[in-house]
Amino acid sequence: MNDAQFKNLVRSWKDFPTKGISFKDINPLLSTPDSLNYLDEKLYKMCTNIQMNKIAAIESRGFIIGSLLAKSLNKGLILIRKEGKLPGPTIKQSYNIEYGTRNMEIQNDAILDGEKILIVDDLLATGGTAIASASLVEKLGGAVVGFVFIICLNYLEGMNKLRNHGYNVNCIMEYY
Template identity: 35%
Template sequence: MSHSDLDFIRQQIRTVPDWPSAGVQFRDITPLLSSPKAFRVLIDQFVHRYFDARPTAIAGLDARGFIIGSVLAYELNIGFVPIRKKGKLPFTTVQESYELEYGSATVEIHTDAVGPQDRVVLIDDLIATGGTMLAGLRLLQRLGAEVIEGAAIVDLPELGGSDRIRAAGLPLHTLVSFEGH
């Protein structure tokens, strides 16, 4: 992973001040995804990291984790597992609720999505408070899978999520970090 590639990725992420509320610096990855060159550089970072690790599946967190995770799974020639917001999956599911800054949310996964034979990378676009990734981790573990690493494009370390994830025992790999909220 070269510093120039990571700098290039970082430059493609737009900061939108005061969205969705005053004081928030929203890190928007859509310019990164819409540029063919930037998107390829991004995906290649993850492909190179996980090629030799040989996961059996990539689990993506709803919704931007689907974008990165499905392409990564395709490139690694392994399966993709969606972890969705409650009420979006049609088959038998298990659920996990977690706390947000204001309120709570629930994510779920199909009961047959992974099992004890699986080594999974759990991926999302951004780590803020860590609640979504930790809920995804608990779901995958409840189904018996080994989660070998969590991954994201962006870390917002001041919000404490990356520390919470590592404290829960999940190794975490992020490409870039931004200070502030």
């Protein structure tokens, strides 16, 4: 498999989940051993030189990437979830979406002061979820060493937003 073949596996669904959205479906990337192994190799090569203590994965498709990376890099995995999905004491952060506000949470003992954290998710659009995730990590005393995404939708300016906040951003594939 090569990069072009891999990118061609991504499907676009018009007007999903709402009208005006073109949803990038990564499910075909996960559906065969060849494509899943290719994804794992791309992620590993992209992240092997990043100094980190743990990986923070954003719900829900970020959990897939985070799990692959945590295993490949021998790092711990932290889950960043929608409000009310984590047991025990948590901290939360609000963020805006197209049609309102949502909250994300992380367990308040997930990160030790000074730990270096790589944040991962499947897709970067406007950057709102990513910025909220970084805020959670930093509230717990962690240092965000960067972000990794399978897909970056550059026309929605999320990458620029993250870089303007001083974060490193890596994407396997980009759409303009």
